[in-house]
Amino acid sequence: MVAACGVARSQLTSMDPPPGARFPGVELAVDDLTERPVLLANGRFLTQETTGVQRHGLEVCRQLMASGEVDLRILTPRGSFEVPEDLRGRTERSGRMGGYLWEQSTLALKARSAGATLYSPANLGPLATRDQLLTIHDVYALSHPEWFTSRVHRWYRFAWPRLAKRVRAVLTVSEYSKRQICERLNVPESRVHVVYNGVNDRMCRQSDEEVIRVRDRYDLPERFLLTVGSLEPRKNLLGLRAAWKSIPKNRRLPLVMTGVAGASGVFRSAGLDGIEDGEGIQFTGFVADADLPALYSAATALVHVALDEGFGLPPLEAACCETPVVVASHSALHEIMGGYAIGSDAHDAASIAEALTRVVDSPPPVETRRNWAHELRGRYSWPAVARRVLDVHRRTR
Numbered sequence: 001m002v003a004a005c006g007v008a009r010s011q012l013t014s015m016d017p018p019p020g021a022r023f024p025g026v027e028l029a030v031d032d033l034t035e036r037p038v039l040l041a042n043g044r045f046l047t048q049e050t051t052g053v054q055r056h057g058l059e060v061c062r063q064l065m066a067s068g069e070v071d072l073r074i075l076t077p078r079g080s081f082e083v084p085e086d087l088r089g090r091t092e093r094s095g096r097m098g099g100y101l102w103e104q105s106t107l108a109l110k111a112r113s114a115g116a117t118l119y120s121p122a123n124l125g126p127l128a129t130r131d132q133l134l135t136i137h138d139v140y141a142l143s144h145p146e147w148f149t150s151r152v153h154r155w156y157r158f159a160w161p162r163l164a165k166r167v168r169a170v171l172t173v174s175e176y177s178k179r180q181i182c183e184r185l186n187v188p189e190s191r192v193h194v195v196y197n198g199v200n201d202r203m204c205r206q207s208d209e210e211v212i213r214v215r216d217r218y219d220l221p222e223r224f225l226l227t228v229g230s231l232e233p234r235k236n237l238l239g240l241r242a243a244w245k246s247i248p249k250n251r252r253l254p255l256v257m258t259g260v261a262g263a264s265g266v267f268r269s270a271g272l273d274g275i276e277d278g279e280g281i282q283f284t285g286f287v288a289d290a291d292l293p294a295l296y297s298a299a300t301a302l303v304h305v306a307l308d309e310g311f312g313l314p315p316l317e318a319a320c321c322e323t324p325v326v327v328a329s330h331s332a333l334h335e336i337m338g339g340y341a342i343g344s345d346a347h348d349a350a351s352i353a354e355a356l357t358r359v360v361d362s363p364p365p366v367e368t369r370r371n372w373a374h375e376l377r378g379r380y381s382w383p384a385v386a387r388r389v390l391d392v393h394r395r396t397r
Helices: 043-047 052-067 085-090 099-104 106-114 150-166 175-185 208-217 237-245 289-298 313-320 331-340 349-361 366-379 382-395
Strands: 038-042 071-077 091-094 117-120 132-135 169-172 192-194 225-228 255-258 281-285 301-304 325-328 342-344
Touching (some): 038 043, 043 071, 052 071, 052 085, 052 382, 099 106, 117 382, 132 150, 132 382, 150 175, 169 175, 169 382, 175 331, 208 289, 225 237, 225 289, 225 313, 237 255, 237 349, 301 313, 301 349, 313 325, 313 331, 313 366, 325 331, 342 349
Parallel strands (some): 038 071, 038 117, 132 169, 169 192, 255 281, 301 325
16 A cells, blocks of 8 residues: 655635636536636646646646636647546647647637636746736746757747736746746746645655566666656756766666656757666656656655756655655755755766765665655645645736
8 A cells, every 4th residue: 555645734725716707618517607717727738748847737737626716727739649537627629730839829819718817837828918827937948048949049038028027927936946037037026926846645655566566667676876857958967977977886876767858849968878778877768657656765866966956846756755865956956855855066076976875875764754755745735836826816916
């Protein structure tokens, strides 16, 4: 059996929902007959590979539906992508285009005709829609254009400053990202609201049976260091590899890298093509969400030494599974993980190597990690995130 993982909900408060218009053209189920304000969600994130940004959108939409305080409707382009079963009854596919063009045209027209607030949880939204809550997770496309294709850099450089000034409110996932947004996009602090990410109930220490199942499925060694995330330049995987290789062979554990390359039209190459599995580094490729808790539980430690980070879900999730964590001691990683992880300098291979050696030789005690997991699950929960989104929605009308 999987260990029970309770989520503290004492911080959640009730609120009176503001009045809103019904969503036109969609047949209502019986449970929709009670008048509630409508909130439209920009569902373009459902067409993309699931990383932290998409996970945020998915989990917040689920919690907004569960809250019962809004009539949530998710709008997406047409296409062959999979919509999670629990969201299908609230999802409408429309238009003949996809991507940016769908977002700027079809979605904008739908939002205007509905007369309801649009919630865009994944960095971009239609420029024509003023009544919009826009979540910008980070501004790396501006601060680090070398990590992105020139086309993406140019689009964000055009769209973000205009969106940030037009939409009703900008949301972001950390105080660190808020400072970056205010500085790079010249937005007053009063218009940017911090809405942290969360962890769901299943992110907890898994049973031995589950760990064995996942270890067998991905052919994992008994002890290993783990990285989780898209294979893109910002994640500093080449720097991690250099630090790992500097550790004497008889003292270093295998390094397991999960994830797939970032979208080719968005990110530049992470430069991992020359790395061979035989040198002690193993690539698993994509790992299903259902396997992540057991994967975290199987790892000796999780390593996340990104060059910059707006939040960093994998370290938080791993810590909630009671796995020791090594992070870079800067950006939002310090803000989110604080004393719950071993820190290192992402730009210094010796510092990373020292942290890797320390986490293997002297990991935090099991009881300490268990207490940390309990504290973190209470601090970062998806129901609390959704409540915060609704609070911003109410206060900025």
